[in-house]
Amino acid sequence: MTGTFDTILKGGTIVNQDGEGVGDIGIKDGRIAALGSLGAEKAGETIDCRGLHVLPGVIDTQVHFREPGLTHKEDLETGSRSAVMGGVTAVFEMPNTNPLTITEETFTDKVKRAEHRMHCDFAFFIGGTRDNVEELPKLERARGCCGVKVFIGSSTGSLLVEDDPSLKRILSVIQRRAAFHAEDEYRLNDRKGERIEGDPRSHPVWRDDVAALQATQRLVAIARETGKRIHVLHVSTRQEMEFLREHKDVASVEVTPHHLTLVAPDCYERLGTKAQMNPPVRDAWHRDGIWHGLAQGVVDVLGSDHAPHTLEEKAKTYPASPSGMTGVQTLVPTMLDHVNAGRLSLARFVDLTSAGPARLFGIACKGRIAAGFDADFTVVDLKRSETITNDWVASRAGWTPYDGVRVTGWPVGTFVRGAKVMWQGELTTPSRGEPVRFLETLKP
Numbered sequence: 001m002t003g004t005f006d007t008i009l010k011g012g013t014i015v016n017q018d019g020e021g022v023g024d025i026g027i028k029d030g031r032i033a034a035l036g037s038l039g040a041e042k043a044g045e046t047i048d049c050r051g052l053h054v055l056p057g058v059i060d061t062q063v064h065f066r067e068p069g070l071t072h073k074e075d076l077e078t079g080s081r082s083a084v085m086g087g088v089t090a091v092f093e094m095p096n097t098n099p100l101t102i103t104e105e106t107f108t109d110k111v112k113r114a115e116h117r118m119h120c121d122f123a124f125f126i127g128g129t130r131d132n133v134e135e136l137p138k139l140e141r142a143r144g145c146c147g148v149k150v151f152i153g154s155s156t157g158s159l160l161v162e163d164d165p166s167l168k169r170i171l172s173v174i175q176r177r178a179a180f181h182a183e184d185e186y187r188l189n190d191r192k193g194e195r196i197e198g199d200p201r202s203h204p205v206w207r208d209d210v211a212a213l214q215a216t217q218r219l220v221a222i223a224r225e226t227g228k229r230i231h232v233l234h235v236s237t238r239q240e241m242e243f244l245r246e247h248k249d250v251a252s253v254e255v256t257p258h259h260l261t262l263v264a265p266d267c268y269e270r271l272g273t274k275a276q277m278n279p280p281v282r283d284a285w286h287r288d289g290i291w292h293g294l295a296q297g298v299v300d301v302l303g304s305d306h307a308p309h310t311l312e313e314k315a316k317t318y319p320a321s322p323s324g325m326t327g328v329q330t331l332v333p334t335m336l337d338h339v340n341a342g343r344l345s346l347a348r349f350v351d352l353t354s355a356g357p358a359r360l361f362g363i364a365c366k367g368r369i370a371a372g373f374d375a376d377f378t379v380v381d382l383k384r385s386e387t388i389t390n391d392w393v394a395s396r397a398g399w400t401p402y403d404g405v406r407v408t409g410w411p412v413g414t415f416v417r418g419a420k421v422m423w424q425g426e427l428t429t430p431s432r433g434e435p436v437r438f439l440e441t442l443k444p
Helices: 076-085 104-114 133-139 164-173 185-190 200-206 209-226 238-244 257-261 266-275 284-295 331-340 346-361
Strands: 004-016 019-028 031-036 042-048 053-056 058-063 088-093 121-127 145-151 178-181 230-232 251-255 377-387 406-416 419-423
Touching: 004 031, 004 346, 004 377, 019 346, 042 419, 053 346, 058 076, 058 331, 058 346, 076 088, 076 104, 076 406, 076 419, 088 377, 088 406, 104 121, 104 133, 133 145, 133 164, 145 164, 164 209, 185 209, 200 266, 209 230, 209 238, 209 251, 238 251, 238 284, 251 284, 257 284, 257 331, 331 346, 331 377, 331 406
Parallel strands: 004 042, 004 053, 058 088, 088 121, 121 145, 145 178, 178 230, 230 251
Antiparallel strands: 004 019, 019 031, 053 377, 377 406, 406 419
């Protein structure tokens, strides 16, 4: 085949649904135009990828970029800059902003703020509440909407729907897969006395494994009753993983790098409130249970749950300190380090971060390296060893719980619809993010 391309990625090891192999990728008008040996073709730019692995663009399906209302922590530009610096090509962003993203007006405003200002492509969750139930069937079909998000347990912000009748109402009216923060609010309230002032090690004691399991069990029962699909975010317990493996027909599963990497009580003793998340990082028994669920195929996707707060806010005395940490930029290097350590295969990583999100949420033309698909790529050097530092993190929050951690496996290039957005640690293209398209809403 001969022709002219805008860009050719030359000689990289392409990792895809059909395995791994060295080859070239021709890009034209933001799409993948050809795969194979493109030696005779001309291109506006040819990029040498020899010795590098070219992955389908990593999609982070859970981030909090804090805009509008909380932009002293993060905004859509800084959060997406952090994303592409870490090899992430698209993000799904959460609705617990100020004002909450729960109306057509607030949702449309967020899309307007993001378009051609974010560095990566994007989709936004619409928040599900008791008050907007009747509007959700329309809102979940909006351009750039990835679905409905509901908080069963309270976390950052004021979104909360803790009772079964309200949850049933929400699931009854919507059609797309809905995502849930599953911690039982009633149990959290009952156990507030378990918190020890000044001791974040008590965080997983208060927000215990029972609170997580009870909420997830309730959620699955309601999903079965209503015949709807649910997505359980940031699963943090062994018991949830064992329960959810029996309910994969209605429930999909997300896990996070921090629940796979950090472990209590060590993380609280080293990092203090910087390790404070909802749901919490737990002990090795739970972490091993999550890894087992991942190995058994129970886990569908990885999400960073990037939830930044300033260092000043995190320095407050527990439990006045907010829960959340940065994560979108460290997702790829942290997980590639696990790949190099033999804890999961590169193919499984690709499934969790590209093919899995595309399959789960019905993303149009992303998640695979295939002719006709968007030219989204995460280019990585599997052999490169680097130390993660706060200075490297592009988030406005300016810190990471992995500061000083040495990893093997590093993102060296981020391509979004054919544009070389990041290369070798430098932003190389102005922001041009656009809404992710979904098969269920191609025609609103």
